[in-house]
Amino acid sequence: MDTATLDLARLEFAVTASIHFLFVAFTLGVATLVALVQTRATVTGSPLHWRMTRYWGQLYVINYAVGIVTGLVMELQLGLNWSGLGHFSGNVFGSLLAMETLTAFFLESTFLGLWIFGWGRMNRWLHLGLIWGIVLTAYASAFWIMLSNGFLQNPVGSRVVDGVLRLTDASAVFTNASALVALGHLMGGALLTGGLVFAGVSAWQLRGARHGDEVVYATSLKWGLRVALPALPVTAWMGVTHFDVLEATQPMKSALLGDSAEQALLQGQLAAQYGPDQYVPSSIGTIAAYLMMFCWVLMLLVTLVGLAGRRVRLRLLTLALPLPFIALLAGWVFRETGRQPWVVYGLLKTGDALSPMSPLALRTSLVVFTGLFVFLGVVNYWLLARFARRGPDGSALGVTSADPAASIPHPTF
Amino acid sequence: MEVVAVAVLAFFALGYLILGGADIGTGMMLPYLGRTDQERRLVLTGIAPFFLANEVWLVATIGLLAGAFPELEAVVVHDLYVPFTLLLFGWVVRDMGLWLRGRVDRRAWRAVADVAVFTASWCMALGWGALIGAVLGGPSLIGMAAAAVLFGLHGLAFSALRLTGVLRRRAELGLPGAAARFLLTSAAVAVIGILAGARLEPAGMAADRASLAFLLPPTLAVLPVLMAAQAWMWWMFRHRVTRPSYL
Numbered sequence: 030m031d032t033a034t035l036d037l038a039r040l041e042f043a044v045t046a047s048i049h050f051l052f053v054a055f056t057l058g059v060a061t062l063v064a065l066v067q068t069r070a071t072v073t074g075s076p077l078h079w080r081m082t083r084y085w086g087q088l089y090v091i092n093y094a095v096g097i098v099t100g101l102v103m104e105l106q107l108g109l110n111w112s113g114l115g116h117f118s119g120n121v122f123g124s125l126l127a128m129e130t131l132t133a134f135f136l137e138s139t140f141l142g143l144w145i146f147g148w149g150r151m152n153r154w155l156h157l158g159l160i161w162g163i164v165l166t167a168y169a170s171a172f173w174i175m176l177s178n179g180f181l182q183n184p185v186g187s188r189v190v191d192g193v194l195r196l197t198d199a200s201a202v203f204t205n206a207s208a209l210v211a212l213g214h215l216m217g218g219a220l221l222t223g224g225l226v227f228a229g230v231s232a233w234q235l236r237g238a239r240h241g242d243e244v245v246y247a248t249s250l251k252w253g254l255r256v257a258l259p260a261l262p263v264t265a266w267m268g269v270t271h272f273d274v275l276e277a278t279q280p281m282k283s284a285l286l287g288d289s290a291e292q293a294l295l296q297g298q299l300a301a302q303y304g305p306d307q308y309v310p311s312s313i314g315t316i317a318a319y320l321m322m323f324c325w326v327l328m329l330l331v332t333l334v335g336l337a338g339r340r341v342r343l344r345l346l347t348l349a350l351p352l353p354f355i356a357l358l359a360g361w362v363f364r365e366t367g368r369q370p371w372v373v374y375g376l377l378k379t380g381d382a383l384s385p386m387s388p389l390a391l392r393t394s395l396v397v398f399t400g401l402f403v404f405l406g407v408v409n410y411w412l413l414a415r416f417a418r419r420g421p422d423g424s425a426l427g428v429t430s431a432d433p434a435a436s437i438p439h440p441t442f
Numbered sequence: 443m444e445v446v447a448v449a450v451l452a453f454f455a456l457g458y459l460i461l462g463g464a465d466i467g468t469g470m471m472l473p474y475l476g477r478t479d480q481e482r483r484l485v486l487t488g489i490a491p492f493f494l495a496n497e498v499w500l501v502a503t504i505g506l507l508a509g510a511f512p513e514l515e516a517v518v519v520h521d522l523y524v525p526f527t528l529l530l531f532g533w534v535v536r537d538m539g540l541w542l543r544g545r546v547d548r549r550a551w552r553a554v555a556d557v558a559v560f561t562a563s564w565c566m567a568l569g570w571g572a573l574i575g576a577v578l579g580g581p582s583l584i585g586m587a588a589a590a591v592l593f594g595l596h597g598l599a600f601s602a603l604r605l606t607g608v609l610r611r612r613a614e615l616g617l618p619g620a621a622a623r624f625l626l627t628s629a630a631v632a633v634i635g636i637l638a639g640a641r642l643e644p645a646g647m648a649a650d651r652a653s654l655a656f657l658l659p660p661t662l663a664v665l666p667v668l669m670a671a672q673a674w675m676w677w678m679f680r681h682r683v684t685r686p687s688y689l
Contacts, residue, residue, distance in 0.1 A: 095538070098538060102534060104504060108504070112516040115516050127661075390523055408538075
């Protein structure tokens with residue numbers, strides 16, 4: 030397979046996975062906060078918290094819809110473009126992906142339909158149970174996906190038989206540090222994202238000084254910062270811990286943050302072990318790792334200033350909105366480019382996983398899906414901003430009036 | 443163990459074709475069933491609570507293919523690159539049309555969403571027709587035409603069970619017995635699905651026993667929970683549509 034086709038296929042996957050992950054991070058974090066707010070609303074019956082639930086729930090649902098379709102394309106792309114991966118590691122990697130669809134995503138979507146369309150049509154405790162069901166199945170999804178990704182990074186519990194991986198020890202797959210520590214890092218990052226989305230959007234609204242809803246935004250801002258603050262050290266702690274895992278499993282990736290002499294030494298060792306090849310990954314991983322840490326420092330400062338309650342905090346929190354997303358994508362770029370040239374570390378090279386396909390088919394699908402996703406990303410951002418600006422009364426969730434006209438959201442501008 | 447794996451795969455695949463086929467068919471008939479903006483909103487309300495929970499049957503099918511039949515996935519997905527891409531493209535566009543239609547209160551926006559749902563539903567039906575036609579070894583045009591007719595009739599029968607008034611009469615095509623017709627089209631969809639599935643001979647392409655032993659017990663254990671959640675949803679939204687919902 031020529032390198033141009035390989036690069037195109039990698040680019041297509043990187044674009045799909047990155048765009049998908051923006052939605053995933055938002056979903057994991059914001060859904061958790063929506064569930065917490067709805068719990069408060071259900072227990073106390075407070076109208077303020079019901080308004081918060083509908084406001085943030087609407088943003089969550091808009092985001093989720095676009096997240097699903099990008100996820101579908103990503104899952105099918107593994108089969109379409111990377112059939113070598115399925116052929117070689119389908120027994121283990123494929124099983125983990127299957128567990129995600131069956132034990133997590135299937136339920137999450139069924140619950141979400143019930144939560145959206147059943148709003149006001151069932152017992153409120155049952156409805157509360159649904160949002161928690163959504164949150165827990167979303168976490169379960171993250172667990173299975175990180176087990177699959179962690180397996181590719183560090184293929185434990187299996188051995189190669191007749192050129193194909195066989196599962197030998199399921200417990201090793203479940204206790205894979207490359208998966209579990211990364212999952213902790215990612216969940217910390219997702220909660221940080223949710224917290225900063227709550228705080229940032231609220232700060233943006235408070236600066237606009239809309240009348241009547243200030244208390245919704247002020248309360249949301251407080252909730253957001255209270256989730257972001259503990260998420261910051263957890264994320265950093267898991268990230269630092271993960272470097273110990275890398276030392277043991279992927280020394281070259283951790284050497285990306287070291288000096289070139291160390292990289293040259295590892296290059297020699299890996300070439301001796303696996304045959305000649307380029308084992309020093311692209312320096313884009315190094316840049317991404319430092320960018321991620323830099324964003325973390327900025328997020329820490331903004332959160333502290335936000336909690337200190339200075340006047341400047343509203344502007345800072347608004348400006349900080351992109352930071353968690355940049356940090357998460359940079360983290361993935363480091364994790365995924367840093368393991369190249371391997372797709373299954375030490376066992377299968379990325380170039381050997383590519384499907385035999387015509388460059389034309391690949392180029393067409395790259396252009397079509399990238400174009401579609403960029404378009405959907407822009408539409409999603411526009412809709413989120415629009416509904417964020419509209420405030421709690423603009424939410425179409427839980428509108429149960431018998432009058433059809435009343436269930437159509439009225440534009441405010 | 444391979445037999446159990448094939449049975450579970452068939453269960454999810456047929457479940458998708460019957461349930462998802464009904465909402466695809468409804469989308470294909472959208473301009474016929476709903477002549478005005480408000481009518482089309484009601485037609486879509488008929489499938490609104492279900493379409494997300496229907497398409498996860500297909501996601502589960504693909505997951506099972508990847509996990510329990512990795513070789514088969516490579517054959518099916520890769521050899522049928524073009525129809526699969528068509529299907530996937532239709533899936534994305536259709537979902538976006540459905541989810542985003544009601545989010546902007548402008549006639550032009552809803553018109554674009556309606557066109558997206560309508561064309562993408564056709565795109566998906568034709569994609570399925572081409573796929574199943576290719577698997578059965580027939581000319582893909584015949585497969586596409588058959589899928590369009592079958593999904594269309596299936597969607598009309600489903601809509602006749604979901605809608606009221608003039609919309610219901612349009613969906614009934616002047617014929618009585620919508621429930622019986624829905625069962626009939628469901629059976630036809632299932633038979634074609636089984637024929638195509640048998641042609642693929644999945645049993646010989648199952649993953650090795652260790653993987654199946656890892657995957658199947660938890661799958662069978664959660665299956666009652668999945669079905670209970672689906673049953674709850676269908677029960678919750680069993681009433682005919684009289685007014686629009688979230689979409």
